Amino acid sequence: MFSQTVEYALRAVVYLAAEAPAARTTAQMAETTKVPKDYLAKIVQGLARAGLVRTQRGVGGGVVLAKDPAAVTILDVVNAVEPIRRITACPLGLKAHGVRLCPLHKRMDNALAAVEEAFRATTLAEVLAEPTDSVPLCDGPRPERLTVRGKGAG
Amino acid sequence: MFSQTVEYALRAVVYLAAEAPAARTTAQMAETTKVPKDYLAKIVQGLARAGLVRTQRGVGGGVVLAKDPAAVTILDVVNAVEPIRRITACPLGLKAHGVRLCPLHKRMDNALAAVEEAFRATTLAEVLAEPTDSVPLCDGPRPERLTVRGKGAG
């Protein structure tokens, strides 16, 4: 139902949010989130284009979350890599109804709307703050922090 | 978000429900629902395996809905061709948490649950009965009925 790319992007961003405002290399992200390293690099590029993360080349560089975790919703992340496409017109291509959807596609679009709403309702901060013994990403120990340089988040 | 196959299957089944208890050939279904004929044939096979439709070879044969439209939900159709796979275990493969999902995947699964619920809540009959000028499948006129033979639905 959700693509691998979406799954990977969410893991990556949640991880960055957990480490924020520290920067992490794609290699570090890949290892912790169990995402193929080179593929993650492409996904990160997309996240950067969408303004969700900032990247920094060269020695000491890496990837850092561009905003406050409380200001980023799951929907933001999903839409950055693979926008949820609501059904706005009859897929059969008949223009007989103009804007109105037929009952079937109305229901399908309602389902999409429900997903959108569920994702819009949760921020990264909320994911991290979950009052449970279960830590985000199903992972326990975190690697030691790297210092973040002035030119990133801070 | 939803695959083409799911979209096609829903169109096909809604069409059959509208024509029920008459039988239709895959060629007729394909034309009305604007689904590639040969591909629809494969999808129908899947629906038949799931018991949603009955097929009849030979002259005068075709496809007929196997149940009452009020007894078939959208979820039934979706699950017949491409089951919604809920997230029941941590996709990272860490067994540290056993059954409990991390906050992220909990949210994702919640979204899936919402879709499931939305689809479970609507039957084909309800789709057809929508009190609107907008007929199902965004289509207006229907082809003339074929008689259905005793050995199918009746």
Next chain:
DNA sequence: AGGAAAAAGGACTTGCAGGTCCGATTTACG
């Protein structure tokens, strides 16, 4: 029996998501 109409099913093609590899480019630091 024979022909026509229908689904069944196998082989094949195509486009794209997911994934890999590697060189080019940018940057920090001694």
Next chain:
DNA sequence: CGTAAATCGGACCTGCAAGTCCTTTTTCCT
């Protein structure tokens, strides 16, 4: 300036969903 560390970006590979085509099988009708 040189080197190492990091992203960038292009080329490529692979498996699967989507779609096409054709033959076989079943069935009805005359």
